[in-house]
Amino acid sequence: MNSEELRDLVVAALEDLKARNIKVLDVRHLTTITDYMIIASGSSDRHVRSAADRVIERAAEAGLKPYGVEGEEKGDWILVDLQDALVHVMQPETRDFYNLEKLWDISETRHSAATTER
Numbered sequence: 001m002n003s004e005e006l007r008d009l010v011v012a013a014l015e016d017l018k019a020r021n022i023k024v025l026d027v028r029h030l031t032t033i034t035d036y037m038i039i040a041s042g043s044s045d046r047h048v049r050s051a052a053d054r055v056i057e058r059a060a061e062a063g064l065k066p067y068g069v070e071g072e073e074k075g076d077w078i079l080v081d082l083q084d085a086l087v088h089v090m091q092p093e094t095r096d097f098y099n100l101e102k103l104w105d106i107s108e109t110r111h112s113a114a115t116t117e118r
Helices: 003-016 045-061 092-098 100-104 108-116
Strands: 020-026 036-041 068-070 077-081 085-090
Touching: 003 020, 003 036, 003 045, 003 085, 020 100, 036 092, 036 100, 045 077, 045 085, 077 092, 085 092, 092 100
Parallel strands: 036 085
Antiparallel strands: 020 036, 068 077, 077 085
């Protein structure tokens, strides 16, 4: 499975469980650790856990096993590492606080502007 197919599988799994505000960030130009960061919100700790579990189930059905899963015990932020896609399922307050979209959504245009301003 290529990274684009994995991205689509993750988004479909999150949509199945009605995860909110799903954002896909293509970070290939920023890092070699993954191709996509996929961030979604759940309405409660139970919803966050269920959405992350659905991603893990769908990955398993496709023959993929996560390299790691973090945060299941608390349920405010669960990270599922599928190597080519890092999936963050978070409660809205946690998502607002850490603001991963702003941290990782550095377009090449913004990066070029920041480089020339030095």
